[in-house]
Amino acid sequence: MKLIDADDLIEQINSTDFDTYRDYENVYDLIDSAEEVECFDFAHWVCGEYDIPHCSACGYEIMPNRIYPFCPNCGAKMESEEN
Ligand SMILES: [Zn+2]
Numbered sequence: 001m002k003l004i005d006a007d008d009l010i011e012q013i014n015s016t017d018f019d020t021y022r023d024y025e026n027v028y029d030l031i032d033s034a035e036e037v038e039c040f041d042f043a044h045w046v047c048g049e050y051d052i053p054h055c056s057a058c059g060y061e062i063m064p065n066r067i068y069p070f071c072p073n074c075g076a077k078m079e080s081e082e083n
Helices: 006-014 023-033
Strands: 045-047 053-055
Touching: 006 023
Parallel strands: none
Antiparallel strands: 045 053
């Protein structure tokens, strides 16, 4: 998995003058060339009120059936309970 800066990618897409016949390839090339970012923050899912999991770093709540390896809000990498 490659983590990228989505804000930077959107900025690049918005500032690119696309060739109308090759839009797909141009967007693919931009995504492929996007700089990889490292995730420095670690957190874990905490089961809160009504069994709704939330991020231990930022408190973002997710649906119980959608456990992500990263927090969709702050980007912290989730460590399992065994670690
Ligand atoms: Zn978070």
